[in-house]
Amino acid sequence: MKCPYCSAPDSKVVNSRASDEGSAIRRRRECLACNRRFTTYERAQLEPLMVLKRDARREAFNPDKLLRGLLLASEKRPVREDTLRAFAYGFEDDFGKAEITSEDIGKRAMNFLRPLDEVAYIRFASVYREFDSLERFIEEIRGLKDSEEL
Incomplete structure (x- = not known):
């Protein structure tokens, strides 16, 4: 995952947990270059409404x-x-x-x-x-x- 702060291509997952009543996964990530943390959400890709x-x-x-x-x-x-x-x-x-x-x-x-x-x-x-x-x-x-x- 690309860092939103320094655009470095690599980050590590620090914490993962279910979000939105289990319909998404919330991941806390840390950039390996600048060490700043950010959050990403992962959802199943369905046919869009x-x-x-x-x-x-x-x-x-x-x-x-x-x-x-x-x-x-x-x-x-x-x-x-x-x-x-x-x-x-x-x-x-x-x-x-x-x-x-x-x-x-x-x-x-x-x-x-x-x-x-x-x-x-x-x-x-x-x-x-x-x-x-x-x-x-x-x-x-x-x-x-x-x-x-x-």
Whole structure:
């Protein structure tokens, strides 16, 4: 494994352990040239889940992209990062098809965030649903409040 600090080609594994509920192996490595340590993750390579975008393009599902959106929505909120990470990295495991629309990803993410934190849910929904006015925010908040009263 190439060192990310000095680009030396050799490193040694210092520690290995299961990660993400056994779906990955986390390895602590030490560069043999500069002696700095870094972490790598090893996962099984499966056929990637393909995302059908709104403009009809297809791209491989990227859990980092989903996690980034969830983290932004829940910034400074009492939502644990490991909970968001487990959702984003477990997303492909929970989905049994080879293709998903970006719209379905957004809906599933909102359904995940709603019971965790209403503010994070509204933040994510505002980007996902492309709110263009204050009225759209108010409608979404009213819908959230009405569903709680049922």
